[in-house]
Amino acid sequence: MLVLHNEKKYTFVRMLILLDIDGVMVPTTIWKPTEILSDGFPNFSSKATNSLQTIINRTGASILLTTSHKSKFNKYQWEEIFKTRGIVANIDVLENNEDNLNRKEEILRWFTKATIAESFVILDDDKSLNGLPGHIKDKAIVTSGTVGLTIDHANEAIDILKKEEFIIV
Template sequence: MNKILILDIDGVLITNPSWKADRIHSDGYSEFNESCVENLNRLLTLAEFDIWLSSTRRTVKTLTEFNLIFKNRGIKKQIFGFLPEYTNCRNRKEEVLKFITEFKVSDFLIIDDDKSLNGLESGIKERLILTELTKGFNSEKLKEATERIKNCS
């Protein structure tokens, strides 16, 4: 079974400050930070991942539309699925926990900038790569993710 990559977009692949409008790609969707995309592609060569999108942006596009957006930005792997929209979850931490429990996920990595994830229990938090909004999945976070993959295998 493949590892699960629970992936956010804003603050991971899109690194614009929240007060600034997104740069728009020729396909009409937000531009991704190219070095963050390169780092994601490097990570995807280290293990077989199924990408599950956790971004709130998952609520406004279909899986097919997002896979085209990822392809247009040079991401080498398609998105496997979206985290379900759980109506009773108040934050990303609760969504991730419910997903892990419901789908019985045991081999995973989370890449997100959502600070609520700091509240995860230690066994899950050790699989979290917490990025910063304007830095995203930079080379420092790629190194951290590489170490996590080695240590959690």
């Protein structure tokens, strides 16, 4: 907890990036085959890698994987996959989707369980997120699946996360 001179108490808000991979970190194109690295997972685009690392560096945010690939690896394997691709981050995984919910429904379920001291941004190419309630949709950045995450998206994500960096207690 951080206490300032006027004795108001501020609590640092945990920052999270709810991250999809396909269409965000790995743009999907029919004209260029996806490069698979030795760990058996696709390489991330350099533009997306730089953009995501910029968000992490400027906010200290952790990653919560929402990707359909999330259950293929455990937390430590994911951290190694990201590290191999040049991204150093604390990574958690959204709970398994045993109910076969779409991405919008998965995020709504997560949101109902999230603690109030979490600021988050959603990075995904799933257009169903446009149907989220306004207070959650305002935190969603829907990328073009063929382009992926860009520095403009990164700057928007940083702005969203920084809006709730501190809360007064």
